[in-house]
Structures are given as C-alpha cells and as structure tokens.
Amino acid sequence: MTLPGVPESFYWMQSPCGPVLKCRPLEWVADHVFTTRELQLSSADEWRRVGDFLGVAAVVTSNQVHGRDVATSRRGLPRALVRQDADVLVSDDPDVAIAVRAADCVPLLVADSSTGAVAAVHAGWRGTAAGAAAAGVQALRRAFGAKPEHLVAAIGPSIGPCCYEVGSDLVDAFAAAGYARHVIQRWFASRPPRRDAARRGLQPQARTSLRLDVAGANRDQLMLEGVPEGKIYACGLCAAMHLDVLTSYRAEKEKAGRLAAVIRARADSRQTPPAI
Ligand SMILES: [Zn+2]
Structure with a gap:
C-alpha cells in the first residue's frame, strides 16, 4: 500500500x-x-x-x-x-x-x-x-x-470533483437553499462534452455533465x-x-x-x- x-x-x-x-x-x-x-x-x-x-x-x-x-x-x-x-x-x-x-x-x-x-x-x-x-x-x-x-x-x-458527476437537480437544490448564482457556478464545474456525444445521439443538455467540488x-x-x-x-x-x-x-x-x-x-x- x-x-x-x-x-x-x-x-x-x-x-x-x-x-x-x-x-x-x-x-x-x-x-x-x-x-x-x-x-x-x-x-x-x-x-x-x-x-x-x-x-x-x-x-x-x-x-x-x-x-x-x-x-x-x-x-x-x-x-x-x-x-x-x-x-x-x-x-x-x-x-x-x-x-x-x-x-x-x-x-x-x-x-x-x-x-x-x-x-x-x-x-x-x-x-x-x-x-x-x-x-x-x-x-x-x-x-x-x-x-x-x-x-x-x-x-x-x-x-473529488474529478469523480463527482452530479445532475442539475443539485444546482437547483443549492439555488433553493439561497446561495448566489456566482457562488454556485464556482462549486459546480461543467465537464466538456463527451467526444462521442453527438454520435451517440445525446441531446445537447446530456452532452455536458456537472461536477461538484464539495x-x-x-x-x-x-x-x-x-x-x-x-x-x-x-x-x-x-x-x-x-x-x-x-x-x-x-x-x-x-x-x-x-x-x-x-x-x-x-x-x-x-x-x-x-x-x-
Ligand atoms: Zn477523483
């Protein structure tokens, strides 16, 4: 180890x-x-x-x-x-x-x-x-x-944010809790679209994913x-x-x-x- x-x-x-x-x-x-x-x-x-x-x-x-x-x-x-x-x-x-x-x-x-x-x-x-x-x-x-x-x-x-893909429902939960939009943006990073997203027929909103830096x-x-x-x-x-x-x-x-x-x-x- x-x-x-x-x-x-x-x-x-x-x-x-x-x-x-x-x-x-x-x-x-x-x-x-x-x-x-x-x-x-x-x-x-x-x-x-x-x-x-x-x-x-x-x-x-x-x-x-x-x-x-x-x-x-x-x-x-x-x-x-x-x-x-x-x-x-x-x-x-x-x-x-x-x-x-x-x-x-x-x-x-x-x-x-x-x-x-x-x-x-x-x-x-x-x-x-x-x-x-x-x-x-x-x-x-x-x-x-x-x-x-x-x-x-x-x-x-x-x-870590490297391994913590989350859905936009979490962004909504933080917004509902009263955090400012710019603060939330800092905590949720967008991952670049998957290279094969278009080929796999994913909708635009499914091509990027969010990661939370908790x-x-x-x-x-x-x-x-x-x-x-x-x-x-x-x-x-x-x-x-x-x-x-x-x-x-x-x-x-x-x-x-x-x-x-x-x-x-x-x-x-x-x-x-x-x-x-
Ligand atoms: Zn990780």
Missing part, C-alpha cells in the same frame, strides 16, 4: 488505528486524526482504539442525517447517553473526542486557537447545501465565544463565516481515487467503509498557542 501524497500542511503517520492523516497547523491547536480504511469502525473496540490513541475514554458520535443540526459536549457537564441526530459536533471538553464518519462526504475539523474548543462536521452535498460548515462556525461562536479569525480548519479526504464549497463556506483563507487546509485527496487507503461510497457502493474525522478539545483553554 502506498500512501498518497498530501500537501506539506498534512502528513501520514502509522498508529494503532492503521495509517492516519493529520494536519500540522491544526495539530498546534488540537489533537485530531483522519482515519483510513484499515480501521473499519464496525465495532466498539475500534472506536476504543481511536479514543486510546487520542488519550480519551470516550469518542462522541452522532446519528448523521445530512443536515446542519448541532450536538454540543460541554466541559464538566454530564454527557447525554442518547446519540443525537446531528452532522455538526462541537466541544470544549478535553475528556472526550468528537467524531464524524464519512464515505465521499466531506469530513471537516475545526479548532479555536484562543479557547481550544473544537468542531467536527460531516457535509455531503445535502449537508453542504444546508450549510453544515457554517453551522459549525456559528456553534463555536455561540457556545464557546470563539472568534472566526482564531479558527483553524482541516478538510479531510472526500470525493470540499471547495465547504472551504468557501468557512471563509464566508469569517475563517481566514490562510487557516483553512485541505488535504486535496479524492477518496474514490485511493481505494487502497481510503473508501468511497460512489466507487464501492454498499461495500464502502467509513473514514472518521476525530478531534479533542485542548485541556488548558488559557494556553497561548504558537503563532501559525
């Missing part, structure tokens, strides 16, 4: 959970990890290994429903035993880690360098249209007083919420193109596993992080 190349802001490491991906600038603020397909996430024991690796007794997850609802873990408060329906988790509790799972959808981790509070966001196209990433930033502001300019974000592996859309949403562009790091990996390491629902259907994005709030909120 060859681990795919990543930008300098990311690195691979071997762990008891298999190879994992980490983001250097995010690491200055909060311990975190993006897992790979070697960790099946099908048993409590595997989640325990993730928790052990991050030094916590519990990893908080949610029922992901492709929305923008938020589940909050607070330091010193007893945790709810029932898993909530939520695609955004926020926490200032260093005794737990929070996690989202994804196969093609964007796993997004955010940490506040000032307070140490963290967010984990799961955003496929539905969650992206719903503004899950924006909901994560807003929840960090509301729950923990985070300022967007102090946030650092890492975007993990998801399906990671780019989430980066833009963070920026629209005030997170500085220079503090948003994307690993740039397309899950469908690295199936030996990652996993993709589009490529593998029901055989696809899940990747986890896991992050833990810093224990000492008064600590001054190094400049990044």
Whole structure:
C-alpha cells in the first residue's frame, strides 16, 4: 500500500488505528486524526482504539442525517447517553473526542486557537447545501465565544470533483437553499462534452455533465463565516481515487467503509498557542 501524497500542511503517520492523516497547523491547536480504511469502525473496540490513541475514554458520535443540526459536549457537564441526530459536533471538553464518519462526504475539523474548543462536521452535498460548515462556525461562536479569525480548519479526504458527476437537480437544490448564482457556478464545474456525444445521439443538455467540488464549497463556506483563507487546509485527496487507503461510497457502493474525522478539545483553554 502506498500512501498518497498530501500537501506539506498534512502528513501520514502509522498508529494503532492503521495509517492516519493529520494536519500540522491544526495539530498546534488540537489533537485530531483522519482515519483510513484499515480501521473499519464496525465495532466498539475500534472506536476504543481511536479514543486510546487520542488519550480519551470516550469518542462522541452522532446519528448523521445530512443536515446542519448541532450536538454540543460541554466541559464538566454530564454527557447525554442518547446519540443525537446531528452532522455538526462541537466541544470544549478535553475528556472526550468528537467524531464524524464519512464515505465521499466531506469530513471537516475545526479548532479555536484562543479557547481550544473544537468542531467536527460531516457535509455531503445535502449537508453542504444546508450549510453544515457554517453551522459549525456559528456553534463555536455561540457556545464557546470563539472568534472566526482564531479558527483553524482541516478538510479531510472526500470525493473529488474529478469523480463527482452530479445532475442539475443539485444546482437547483443549492439555488433553493439561497446561495448566489456566482457562488454556485464556482462549486459546480461543467465537464466538456463527451467526444462521442453527438454520435451517440445525446441531446445537447446530456452532452455536458456537472461536477461538484464539495470540499471547495465547504472551504468557501468557512471563509464566508469569517475563517481566514490562510487557516483553512485541505488535504486535496479524492477518496474514490485511493481505494487502497481510503473508501468511497460512489466507487464501492454498499461495500464502502467509513473514514472518521476525530478531534479533542485542548485541556488548558488559557494556553497561548504558537503563532501559525
Ligand atoms: Zn477523483
């Protein structure tokens, strides 16, 4: 297995959970990890290994429903035993880690360098249209007083625009959600017409296809919420193109596993992080 190349802001490491991906600038603020397909996430024991690796007794997850609802873990408060329906988790509790799972959808981790509070966001196209990433930033502001300019974000592996052909119904869904036309155009790129389209008798509208840059859309949403562009790091990996390491629902259907994005709030909120 060859681990795919990543930008300098990311690195691979071997762990008891298999190879994992980490983001250097995010690491200055909060311990975190993006897992790979070697960790099946099908048993409590595997989640325990993730928790052990991050030094916590519990990893908080949610029922992901492709929305923008938020589940909050607070330091010193007893945790709810029932898993909530939520695609955004926020926490200032260093005794737990929070996690989202994804196969093609964007796993997004955010940490506040000032307070140490963290967010984990799961955003496929539905969650992206719903503004899950924006909901994560807003929840960090509301729950923990985070300022967007102090946030650092890492975007993990998801399906890339190279492999994510979509229909125009998705454009309509983003328009209905209120996004400006020029923003939508940025997120949906048109693929050139197939060379054999005319010969195959395809109608003009079927000759071009749309591709959604779902990671780019989430980066833009963070920026629209005030997170500085220079503090948003994307690993740039397309899950469908690295199936030996990652996993993709589009490529593998029901055989696809899940990747986890896991992050833990810093224990000492008064600590001054190094400049990044
Ligand atoms: Zn791809």
